[in-house]
Amino acid sequence: MVEIELDGQKVEVAEGSMVMHAAEKAGTYIPHFCYHKKLSIAANCRMCLVEVEKAPKPMPACATPVTQGMIVRTKSDKAIAAQKSVMEFLLINHPLDCPICDQGGECQLQDLAVGYGGSSSRYEEEKRVVFHKEVGPLISMEEMSRCIHCTRCVRFGQEVAGAMELGMSHRGEHAEIETFLGQTIDSELSGNMIDICPVGALTSKPFRYHARTWELSRRKSVAAHDSSGANLIVQVKNNQVMRVVPLENEDVNECWIADRERFSYEALNGPERLTQPMLKQGGEWKTVDWQTALEYVANGLRNIQRDHGANSIGTLVSPHSTLEELYLAGALVRGLGSDNIDHRLRHAEFGAAEGVRTLGMPISALSSLQRVLVVGSNLRKDHPLFALRVRHAVRHGAQLNVITTPAAFSHADAWAMPVAQAVLSDDSCWAQALVDVAAAIAAEKGVSAPAAGNATAQAQAIAKSLLGGERKAVLLGNAAAHASNASSLLALANWIAEQTGASVGYLTEAANTVGAQWVGAQPQTGGKHAGQMLAGGLKAAILLNTEPEFDSAAGAAASQTLGQAEMVVTLSPFKANMAFSDVLLPIAPFTETSGSFVNAEGRLQSFHAVVKPLAETRPAWKVLRVLANLLEIPGVSFETSQDVLARATAQPMSASNATRAAITLTATTTAPVSASIYQLDGIVRRAPSLQLTADARQEVAA
Numbered sequence: 001m002v003e004i005e006l007d008g009q010k011v012e013v014a015e016g017s018m019v020m021h022a023a024e025k026a027g028t029y030i031p032h033f034c035y036h037k038k039l040s041i042a043a044n045c046r047m048c049l050v051e052v053e054k055a056p057k058p059m060p061a062c063a064t065p066v067t068q069g070m071i072v073r074t075k076s077d078k079a080i081a082a083q084k085s086v087m088e089f090l091l092i093n094h095p096l097d098c099p100i101c102d103q104g105g106e107c108q109l110q111d112l113a114v115g116y117g118g119s120s121s122r123y124e125e126e127k128r129v130v131f132h133k134e135v136g137p138l139i140s141m142e143e144m145s146r147c148i149h150c151t152r153c154v155r156f157g158q159e160v161a162g163a164m165e166l167g168m169s170h171r172g173e174h175a176e177i178e179t180f181l182g183q184t185i186d187s188e189l190s191g192n193m194i195d196i197c198p199v200g201a202l203t204s205k206p207f208r209y210h211a212r213t214w215e216l217s218r219r220k221s222v223a224a225h226d227s228s229g230a231n232l233i234v235q236v237k238n239n240q241v242m243r244v245v246p247l248e249n250e251d252v253n254e255c256w257i258a259d260r261e262r263f264s265y266e267a268l269n270g271p272e273r274l275t276q277p278m279l280k281q282g283g284e285w286k287t288v289d290w291q292t293a294l295e296y297v298a299n300g301l302r303n304i305q306r307d308h309g310a311n312s313i314g315t316l317v318s319p320h321s322t323l324e325e326l327y328l329a330g331a332l333v334r335g336l337g338s339d340n341i342d343h344r345l346r347h348a349e350f351g352a353a354e355g356v357r358t359l360g361m362p363i364s365a366l367s368s369l370q371r372v373l374v375v376g377s378n379l380r381k382d383h384p385l386f387a388l389r390v391r392h393a394v395r396h397g398a399q400l401n402v403i404t405t406p407a408a409f410s411h412a413d414a415w416a417m418p419v420a421q422a423v424l425s426d427d428s429c430w431a432q433a434l435v436d437v438a439a440a441i442a443a444e445k446g447v448s449a450p451a452a453g454n455a456t457a458q459a460q461a462i463a464k465s466l467l468g469g470e471r472k473a474v475l476l477g478n479a480a481a482h483a484s485n486a487s488s489l490l491a492l493a494n495w496i497a498e499q500t501g502a503s504v505g506y507l508t509e510a511a512n513t514v515g516a517q518w519v520g521a522q523p524q525t526g527g528k529h530a531g532q533m534l535a536g537g538l539k540a541a542i543l544l545n546t547e548p549e550f551d552s553a554a555g556a557a558a559s560q561t562l563g564q565a566e567m568v569v570t571l572s573p574f575k576a577n578m579a580f581s582d583v584l585l586p587i588a589p590f591t592e593t594s595g596s597f598v599n600a601e602g603r604l605q606s607f608h609a610v611v612k613p614l615a616e617t618r619p620a621w622k623v624l625r626v627l628a629n630l631l632e633i634p635g636v637s638f639e640t641s642q643d644v645l646a647r648a649t650a651q652p653m654s655a656s657n658a659t660r661a662a663i664t665l666t667a668t669t670t671a672p673v674s675a676s677i678y679q680l681d682g683i684v685r686r687a688p689s690l691q692l693t694a695d696a697r698q699e700v701a702a
Contacts, residue, residue: 004070019050019061019072030074031083031112033090033198034150035062038255039159045090045150047112049082050074058082080116087116092123093173094199095145103200105213109148130176136184137692138191138263140205147177147201153193160256161187162380162391162416177201186694187416188384188677191262195245195255204243206263206689211237219610220247222597223261224320224590225680227508228363228385229599230257234265234591234610241265241591241611251364252603258384259693260677260684265591267686272574274586275615285578290616294623297583298630300567301336304540310337312539314528317521318546319343319510320681321620322595323604324641326512327519327648328624329544335633339527340538343516345552346509348484350529355656356517357481359600360505361473369393370469371502373401373437373462375489376430377477378408380415381677381695383507386600391417399469401462403433405479421461427483431663434492437462441499450495451663472502478509482553490659504657508600510681515598518653536561543570544620545587547577547682571620574682586617589683593619594641602655606645 001012006019006026013022018041023030033045041063049058053071058079061072073079091113098104130144151168154177158164165185169176179185185193194202216235223230230253235243244265246257277293278285288296304312315333317326326343333341344350366389380387394400399420402409406424409415423433432453439453440463453459466472474493483489490504497504508514516522523529533541534554541562548558562568563580570581573589587593592613596606613619621641628636638644678684678696690696 002066002068004066004068004072006072007074013066015066017066019052019059019064019066019070020048022066022072023061023074028074030061031116032062033108033112033148034152036152036155036196039152039155039196042151042155045148046086047083047090049079049086051076051078051082084116084118087113088118088121090148091117091121093128093145094148095127095143097143097146101143101146101200102203102208103197107200108198128173133178134184135179136186136190136694137689138205138259139185139194140203140208141178141201142203144176144178144201146199148199149175149177150198151177152196152198153177153202156193156196157187159395160192160388160391161189162387163187163413165190166193184694188259188381188695189256189388191259192246192256206266207243211235211242216242220607221591221610222511222605222607223253223257224511224597225260225264225684226258226383226385227510227513227600228253228258228383229511229597229603229605230261230385231605232257232261236611239611241268251362252599253385254388256385256388260680260687260690263689264684264687266688266690267683268573268589268591270686270688272686273614273617274572274575274584275617276586277616278584280582285584290618293583293585294627294630297567297569297585298627300569300582301540301631304566305336308539311340311528312537313338313542314340314533314538314540315342315542315544316345316530316533316546316548316552317341317343317516317544318345318551318681319513319516319521321512321516321545322590322593322641323512323515323519323598323648324595324621324644325544325624326516326521327644328621328628328636329542330520331636332624332628332631332633333542335628335631335636339523339525340533341521341527342523342530342533343513343521345530345534345546345548346478346482347486347530348482348553349486350523350531351487351659353517353520353522353524354659355654356514356602357506357508357657358514358602358655359475359507360503360655360657361601363389363599363601363603365471366390366473367392369471369473370398371401371466371472371500372398373403373466373474373496373502375403375434375474375476375493376427376480376483377404377475377507378414378479379477379507382478382509384677386507387415387417394418399465401465403430404477408479420465421458423458423462427479428485430480430483431485431488431492433459434489434496435663437466438492438496438499440464441467441496445499447499450492466496466500466502472500473497474502474504476504476506478507481506481509487659488663490657491663494658506600506657511599512597514600514602515596515604518598519648534558534561536564538562538565540567541565541569543568543572543577543581545572545682547572549577550679550685551681571623572682573617574686576682585623586615587620587623588613588617592617593621595619595621596645598653602653604649606642
């Protein structure tokens, strides 16, 4: 440790730290623009000039290493004069268009100009003009004359997102931040560039001109799409979600969120929202009141139970639903005497429940791994925030090995990070690839392999990699979980991990995949699983927050089989499943209801509604509770969602990634295609700006 004196205060920091780090530790603010704690040091803006004793001139705090006994003054006349001089230079060419700037009210330059800017300018020449750039549907670069060349956006692309999509061209007064060759910004994390831009050069295209920052209320929430459980600040005006930005949580999402969390809110205000209960009568949809709709559903379920037995009733639930909704859906169907409930809509194999499948480590631990084997995942697109952490580990020397499909690894930079070994094959060959790695490990250690394999050169390289290092993991992706030989893949992963000292975990598909397992949203006593229910045979189907045509392995065939049921009830925020449903019940999306999600590591996070339910929309947990009461199912008279949560989590979560399944090397069924990044759920599918991105266009083309 090194001790310095900062504004008369003794501060100890690690050797190699900069003066800025010492100031942060001491709680002293030094004005800055280009410095960001998650990015490399550039020392571009010079706003952080401070006085260092015995130095001939002011020094940039972000790029000046501490030395033993150093004396630093951040508020001296010399430091303040230097900072004011830098501010004068920054404002020489700035357009000073704060009244019309979307960043007005939350702009670092605007804030610091109050303290360090002059009341008038000595510069009387014409200001430079930088023409706008078109870079895609999410980021606006309309006012690049505001850019102060801090290069935060450039460094973010290189160091965090893994793809350098922006760069600086030319020099001096002609310098500009831009993409090259007319390319767009296509990173799945691109919206973070908006957050870290200290001026109004990069702004949100969907949010642009919709509200001023001081008009917005700010409320905490949790991401409802992938399994990272990213913490959010949802900004609201007139009971409408206007913008979503990250809430910093170092253990979960650091200070970043993926674009689908940031921009999917557009669907919540879109034309496809279902605002009133609807019944299909004579082939036509008619709006009705809640009492009529719920009594119709209750009577229909009662009649089907009487005529065809409880086993003819089934419930398909989305793993994007809250813990409370999933618990009550299970209580409802089991109260009728059926065990037909499942959240595993995209799976091809349905084994008996053996504990809850989790990541097997804290999310934050991904950043410090030294060896990683990822099986059956397009990590960058399936789990952008997990990929961000693995990318950080790789930048610091970790070795990443991959077994996945050619489509998930279409070119060398597909994962935006160096990959040591990539075994690319169809899902039916993944088990053999793992057996080959196991054979190489067995040969290296002199133990028996779990099955006969061929220790190829690639398998040997992966084995050698996993046998080295200290912190390592075998991670199974969405496609591995969905595969028809998923249990074999897990058994092999467990064997490899046991022999190499690695942990085993599932990246897990949805916001509440872990929570769905915890509350038993799958058959517990021999009921029909999702594959059987979607193959036909149900007389009554309850669909919670899901569209089987898009959300299940059955695909378009689901519409035909569900259309043969006597009654299909859809609980959705949107006008969904209208071709085969008989009842539509409008339920609240995550922004309009209280609830809880359990992320991949098993972290339970509860949230409140940030806006009131739209029109006649009701929280799904309330709808399910009332429906259960009408059916006289005991034990579900809950007053609040917290009461439901307490009951649902009364049984401790038993996390386990173990399996005793036999290892099969030949898959009899091809695994379903995992949902792509902007087709994951109904909210993302209905977000217009996300559907205009390059990723979405590629999905449509595929």
